[in-house]
Structure formats: structure tokens, C-alpha cells
Amino acid sequence: LAPMLERTTSAVVNISTTGKVVVRDPFFNDPLFRRFFDVPRQRRERRISGLGSGVIFDADDGYIVTNSHVIDKAEDIVVTLENGQRFDATVIGKDPGADIAVIQVEADNLTEIPLGDSDDLRQGDFVVAIGNPFGLGQTVTSGIVSALGRSGLGIESYEDFIQTDASINPGNSGGALVNLRGELIGINTAIYGSGGNIGIGFAIPVNMAKQITAQLLEHGEVRRGRLGFVVQDLTPELAEAFGVAHKKGVVVARVEAKSPAQKAGVRVGDIIVSVNGREVENSAQVRNEIGLLRVGAQVQIEVLRNGKTRTLTASVGKQLKQTVSGKSLSDKLAGAKLSEAPEDPSRGTAAGIQVVKVEGRAASAGIRKGDIIISVNRKRVKTVSDMKAAIKKNPKTLLLNIQRQRQGLFILIR
Known part of the structure; x- marks a missing residue:
């Protein structure tokens, strides 16, 4: 691993943050106390600090990808390179839904990491995690890909995690998960449970990170699209009830009136088997695929209906959330x-x-x-x-x- 790491570790940085949060004095805000004493609500500021990691993906412009939660509420962000150089960083954009953020430093002679293809990953592939656990400084751990497409964990709004047994601890957030060629294939983001590593860590696939960072660089935010349907996983029982032999896919449970999905011809009871040519196995995967498409993009939806396969074309609409x-x-x-x-x-x-x-x-x-x-x-x-x-x-x-x-x-x- 040493020759590969010599080319890679200089692209992984340590991130330290400071900020302020407003806290209330629990005594003065007690309802019983305020019933007898007319005092103003007490508010005070408390300084907070945080540690994390980041990955340089554009050396010319100084762009660094990290986790959104690493820089959340930060007023000052300092990036420390492998050689000890320190630079102030500014936030370009962040997406709390997928826990991805882009920050920028003004520095020369930076090293960027080559980007891999997380779709090529297989269970059992060797991977290396690089980061700043517990603020100790740059640390390298190794392991394998334990599972792919992990979702439904309640960690982020958009989940499609790579699961690994490479040690990921507090402070590793935003660091790099690389393959044996030294290519970035994931952004380390979470550990299972509280405290330290127990052999179950999660990383955001680099292909998802690519799509999000592109929108953050362009808009400063992610403008997610919408089709206007609700889906649920296709269980063996549902597959039998619908009379289909297909074991993978999702069932359309609801279609919103006048939505892009309805206009495209999607119906309740349709079984979606692929989106833009990619097979789907669960509802979280469909949510991720649709949510990362730009508004106005055309999407091909392959469905099973009454035993026949149909391909429907929908135009991605704007999110209605207000x-x-x-x-x-x-x-x-x-x-x-x-x-x-x-x-x-x-x-x-x-x-x-x-x-x-x-x-x-x-x-x-x-x-x-x-x-x-x-x-x-x-x-x-x-x-x-x-x-x-x-x-x-x-x-x-x-x-x-x-x-x-x-x-x-x-x-x-x-």
C-alpha cells in the first residue's frame, strides 16, 4: 500500500472549525421561576469547535469536498495540509440532505485525488480509509467493502452507503475511502452506533458525491428534482400478489395529481424495475436516482404492468417543498x-x-x-x-x- 499512499495522502486534509451557538440558561427559563420573577429570557453564546477531514478534488481552484456536518455552524474553517501548511477556507455550498459540502482554499501546489467509479465496486474489494480520527493527525486504515447500497439507516435523508470494516472514527468524517489504485471511491461519513469504531463504517459513494459537488459549484446548493410518486419495496409477498416473477424493483403506491409522473403515464401498481437503464432494488435507490437529477432532465422509467414491460419518459419537475x-x-x-x-x-x-x-x-x-x-x-x-x-x-x-x-x-x- 505504501507506494499508492505516497501519491494519495497529500490530497487528504484536516479540517478544524470554530463557531458559536446560542444557549439558554435553564434556571432563568424555568416556567416556575418565571411565574414569580419577571426577568427577561436569558440567552448566552457558547463557542464550539470541531474536527474533521476533507479531500482535494480540484487542485487548481482549491476545491475540497467534505461532510456538511463537519462545517455546520462553523464561523471559521482552517484546513491543514499533510505538510503542516494551514489555510483559511470559505464555504462554496453544502447539502445537508446527502451530507456533502464543498469548501475552498487559496493555495498553490496542491495535490488532487483521482476520482474512481463507485459503480465498479464489489463486495470484498480492498479499500483504504484516510482521515484525521480524534484529531490525532492523518491516519490510514484498511479493510474491505462489506456491503453496498446500504440505506434506511436514518443517518441522512439520501442514503446509498458503502459499508466497510476499515476503521472510521470521529474526526474521519469527510475523509477519503480509496481503492488500491489510489482512486477516490467514497467520502467517509459515519460509524454505526455511538462512540468509536466497531467494524461498521459508512461512506458516500463518489459517484453520488460527483453529482452533488457539481451542483454545489454551480448553484451553491442542490436543486433536487421530483416526479411526484410514492414507492415501496417489492417484497416476495407483493410480487406474488401482483403475479410477477421479478424479484427486484419497487411498487408505485401513489401518484400525485398533475405531477410529472402522472403526465408520463405512471400508474398506481406499476412495478419500476429500472431508472435510466439502472436496475433498482429498493425505494431508497429510486429516491436517490430521482433526487439527484436536475430539474428539466428527461428520465426513462421501465415498469412492469399487467405482465408487460413498458418504458415511460418523464420530465423532472421542481420540488414543491416550501x-x-x-x-x-x-x-x-x-x-x-x-x-x-x-x-x-x-x-x-x-x-x-x-x-x-x-x-x-x-x-x-x-x-x-x-x-x-x-x-x-x-x-x-x-x-x-x-x-x-x-x-x-x-x-x-x-x-x-x-x-x-x-x-x-x-x-x-x-
């Missing part, structure tokens, strides 16, 4: 940004109101980013209008039933 202020619904939800979220079988989430951003009073009440509000005051809510109606009936108290990472809980806000 956010509303929580405060516009209730002062008790001040600080929250909300949007309508459809049912997503690939992630095990029901239709409801998703929390896309949270701070202030809503955060203090225990609401978290990514939560999906299923009911308000015991009334099922799927739209913002539903939520408005439920709050209007009893505005003094909000009893929220929330789905959080496949778990359910109640939050009471008075």
Missing part, C-alpha cells in the same frame, strides 16, 4: 421552520409536517431538526392547513406527536 414559519402557526413554535413531507416508505416515515430548521423557543421545547409532526392535539395532520386547524381549536396547549428516526414520542408545549 417552508413556513412555526411562529405563523403559534408563538409556541417560534424558531421552527416547517414544511409538508409526503410519506416515505424508504425511510419508514409517515406523511406529516417536517421540521427543517429549529432554534429559539421551539428548540427549547424539545423539537429537533428532522422531526415529523404526525398529530397536533390528537388531530392527524398531513398539511399546514391541517396543523392550523388543530392549533386553532386549542391554542393554549400544543400536544405534538412526533416521529423521530423511526421512533415516536409526544412533546407538550404550554
